[in-house]
Amino acid sequence: MLGSEKPRQSLAGLWNISFGFFGIQIGFALQNANMSRIFQSLGSSLDDLPALWVAAPLTGLLVQPxxxxxxxxxxxxxxxxxRPYFVxxxxxxxxxxxxxxxxxxxxFAALLLWMLDASLNISMEPFRAFVGDMLRKDQHTAGYAVQTAFIGAGAVLGSLIPPGLEKLGVSNVAAGGGIPDTVRYAFWIGGAALFLAVLWTVLATREYSPEEMAGFGETADHPDGDTTIRALGSRSLGRSIIWIVAGGLVIFGVAKWGLEKEMYLLGGLLIAYGLASIIAIQLARRGGSSNMLAHIVGDFTGMPPLMKRLALVQFFSWSALFIMWIYTTPVVAQYFxxxxxxxxxxYQDASNRVGELFAIYNGVSAVAALTLLPWLSSRLGKERTHMVCLLAGAAAYASFFFIQDAKWLVLSEIGVGIAWASILAMPYAILASNLPQRKLGIYMGLFNVFVVVPQLLVATVMGSIMKAxxxxxxxWTMLVAAGVLVLAALxxxxxxxSQA
Incomplete structure (x- = not known):
């Protein structure tokens, strides 16, 4: 019936909708906690780590929109x-x-990281929109909280597999160097768990058809996009040219002053976006309403104001997170x-300790998503709740400077876990309740550009900052991460x- 509401999902329904994310996060946890270890075990230097990690965010930047x-x-x-993309x-x-x-x-490891991150993004991106598709607005916070809890639980399992295997007697040091058996078996176990968890969601859920979505008052079949295309076609080429010039200046600066070679990628991306936007504008002016590039660029430049403000928060938040993922292992190994x-x-013992620490912050996030976030949100609202949690994360990063014993790093990870829970839940709950359903997938994909761009900046710039x-x-990277999270809170x- 036209105007009827979606059925309210039970706890089992919320479980089925997001259980696949549990498996996806096992894959991300293994990647985040072990890729620096794999790269260094295969001969990478500390200065080269950001460049090797750049494959992951670059892939997300291209794949998610x-x-x-x-x-x-x-x-x-x-x-x-x-669900086709999940599979x-x-x-x-x-x-x-x-x-x-x-x-x-x-x-070969760097190329496989590229393939792994592309695959994880193919499955992950539609999951964000899937929650919005399947739930009524008054369940969005609960839906993303459950999804965050599964993310935390999957990350705990993924982080604990290598040290757990060592306790079972599996070798944690490879003879003559290379990748130890603990990491080798962990990745194989994680691959099986990922596929089975996603398969659970695929088999246990049924998506609403376009006709049903129309009956709920949410047009699921996408319109022809004429409005987006007309708005894009009316734009001048000035901003596109500015992006190209900025990219050229970056490349010139790298060549002239001998900056880190990773900066070439940053310049190339700026030029590529400028050229892509010029092509998209020209297509829009010619009436290319079916062109994917024109639609993506048009939706990106025409984001709602609320989404633009949240995008800045995401930019700072994920800059801090990526610094943590790259440098926690070297920091713990060297200083603790x-x-x-x-x-x-x-070093291998320190790597396993980092895996345990990452498991702790992900475990905290799973609990906080189901307990602390709803409690704070009901009293402070979603916006202030997110602000408080970001400041907790900033304090946690800063604490690395004052803690002397590695066992007390558990306290730091509690603060990181609270921030992580909020970063994964609150922005998406706010967006899902305020974005048009017919564009939920593309807007969630574009929103994740502001998860990816800061990671690219860290990967291309942080090496130069470290060296200089x-x-x-x-x-000192932990102090940088703390300051960036304070900026996110501001x-x-x-x-x-209310301004959406």
Missing amino acids: IIGHMSDRTWLGRLGRR AGALLAALSLFLMPLSGALL FHSPDPASAG AFPDEPI AMTRVKE
Whole structure:
């Protein structure tokens, strides 16, 4: 019946909708906690880590908007709209996890990281929109909280697999260097778990058809996009040219002053976006209403004001997170285990400790998502809740400077876990309740650009900053991360749902 509401989902329904994310996060946890270890075990230096990690965010930047755009327009009968992408991504990610520990060369490992991250993004991006598709607005906070709890639980399991295998007697040091058996078996276990968890969601859920969505008052079949295309066609080329000039200046600066080579990628991306926007504007002026590039660029430049404000918050938040993922292992190894040499047993012990610490913050996030966030949100509202949680994360990063014993880093991870829970839940709950359903996939994909861009900046710029400001002293990266999260909290003061 036209104007009727979606059925209210039970706890079992919320479970089924997001259980696949549990498996996806196992894959991300194995990647985040072990890729620096794999790269260094295969011969990478500390200065080269950001460049090797750049594959992951670059892949997300390209994949997520495309998958979001496509999933908004997909309907494959019983398989649905988002679930085809769940299956395809899960198959490719499982294959990548199986092949990764077989890498015998650094380049092969870097290429597999690219493939793994692309596959995880193919599955992950539609999951964000899937919650909005399946739930009524008064369940959005609960839906993203449950999803966050599964993210935390999956990350705990993924982080604990290598140290758990060591306790079972599996070797944690490879003879003659290379990838130890604990990491090798962990990736194989994780690949199987990822695929089975995603398969659970695919088999246990049924998406609403375009006709049902129309009956709920939410047009699921995407309109022809004439409004977006006309708005894009009316734009001048001035901003596009500015992006190209900025990219050229970056490349010139790298060549002239001998900056880190990773900066070339940043310049190339600026030029590429400028050229893409010029092409999209020209297509729009010619009436190319069916062109994917024109739609994506048009939707990006025409984001709602609320989404733009939240995008700045995400930019700062994920900058801090990516710094943590890259540098926590070197920091803990050097300052708490006094073993900066990747070939040493102490370094491998530190790596396992980092896996345990990451498990702790993810475990805290799972609990906080179901308890602390709803409690704070009911009293402070979503916006202030997110601000408080970001400040807790900033304090946690800063605490690395004052803690002397590695066992007390557990306290730091509690603060990180609270911030992580909020970063994964609150912005998406705010967006899902305020974005048009017919564009939920593309907007969620574009919103994740502001998850990816800061990671690219960290990957391309942080190496230069490290080398110039504090060579061989990676602990200062934690102070940078703390300051960036404070900026995220300040940016959150500009976000008001009432202004959507």
